[in-house]
Amino acid sequence: MADKNVRYLNPISIDTQKEKYCRFKKKGIKYIDYKDASFLLMLCNEQGKILPRRLTGTSLKYQRKVGQAIKKARHLALMPYVADNLR
Amino acid sequence: MNRYETVFIMTPVLSADQVAETVEKYKAYLKENNAKIVHEESWGLRKLAYPIQKKSTGFYQLLEFEADASVILPFETEFRRDERIIRFLSTRMDKFHVEYAEMRRNKSKEAPKAAPATTEEA
Numbered sequence: 049m050a051d052k053n054v055r056y057l058n059p060i061s062i063d064t065q066k067e068k069y070c071r072f073k074k075k076g077i078k079y080i081d082y083k084d085a086s087f088l089l090m091l092c093n094e095q096g097k098i099l100p101r102r103l104t105g106t107s108l109k110y111q112r113k114v115g116q117a118i119k120k121a122r123h124l125a126l127m128p129y130v131a132d133n134l135r
Numbered sequence: 136m137n138r139y140e141t142v143f144i145m146t147p148v149l150s151a152d153q154v155a156e157t158v159e160k161y162k163a164y165l166k167e168n169n170a171k172i173v174h175e176e177s178w179g180l181r182k183l184a185y186p187i188q189k190k191s192t193g194f195y196q197l198l199e200f201e202a203d204a205s206v207i208l209p210f211e212t213e214f215r216r217d218e219r220i221i222r223f224l225s226t227r228m229d230k231f232h233v234e235y236a237e238m239r240r241n242k243s244k245e246a247p248k249a250a251p252a253t254t255e256e257a
Contacts, residue, residue, distance in 0.1 A: 079231035081239075083142070083197075085184075124142055124224055125183035125193070 068105030072113075080113045082120035085127050089134065092118065096131040136201050138173070138233055143214060143223035144193040147180060154194050157219050161198065164213060170202035174240060187221050199228075199236060 072080070081087070091099050091106075091114050098118055101111045121127040128134070145157055154177075162172060178195035187193070202210075207225055214223045228236065 079229075079235040081235060082226075120224060120226070122184075124144065124195075124222060125185055125187060128184040131184075 070105055070107035070110060072110040073107055077110075080110065080117040082117040082124070083126065085121050088114070088118050088121055088127060092127075092134065094132070094134045096128045096134055137204055138199070138201050138228040139207065139225055140228055140232070140236070141198045141200075141210075141223060141225040143196055143198075144183075144187070144221050145196065145219050146188075146221055147190055147192040147194065149194065149219060153219070154196075157217075158196050161210075161213070164210065165198070165200055165202065165206070168202065168206045168210075170200045170206055172198065172200045174199040174236070190221065193221055 071077075091104060093099055098115055101108065104111075106114060118127065122129050143161075145154060149157065158175075158177070162175070165172060174197075176197040178197065180192055181195050182192055183190070211223065211225060214220045226232075
């Protein structure tokens with residue numbers, strides 16, 4: 049019952065989401081290099097998993113290429129398949 | 136004729152001479168099959184992101200060449216038979232990849248520091 053009595057002096061700030069955009073479209077990047085592991089790491093979470101489109105804002109066309117590039121980099125041991133605390 | 140890019144990893148037990156010899160072998164193989172080598176790059180001894188064949192380092196080598204599609208299959212068979220090679224990957228380059236590779240080459244020419252470090256030790 050105590051919960052109902054909680055009152056806020058100011059309305060809770062719900063952070064308004066910034067407009068998402070595709071970084072590859074915006075910067076005109078046509079090719080995603082599988083050899084550049086440090087760049088691909090930005091598109092992974094700390095376990096080395098590929099981040100979904102809904103988080104990075106990448107367009108579908110480039111998300112496919114990102115996936116391919118990361119998988120190639122993993123094959124060549126430039127990036128780990130599984131990891132802990134990558135960042 | 137297509138443009139291809141091959142990256143392969145050699146075992147870290149090789150000496151510098153043996154590495155050069157191995158690379159030379161594959162370049163010679165390509166030349167025999169009427170391929171034109173456009174670019175080559177040695178990344179030196181690098182740490183692997185995960186162990187392969189119980190090895191945690193390896194010599195990386197990149198070859199960029201123009202060849203007929205029929206060359207690739209026997210070329211990769213050579214890699215599979217070679218015990219010195221622990222991993223390889225060949226990709227056909229599309230026009231954006233070629234563009235990017237040229238840009239990357241010019242960039243590393245201007246600023247040699249930006250290029251991947253090449254180590255001379257065995």
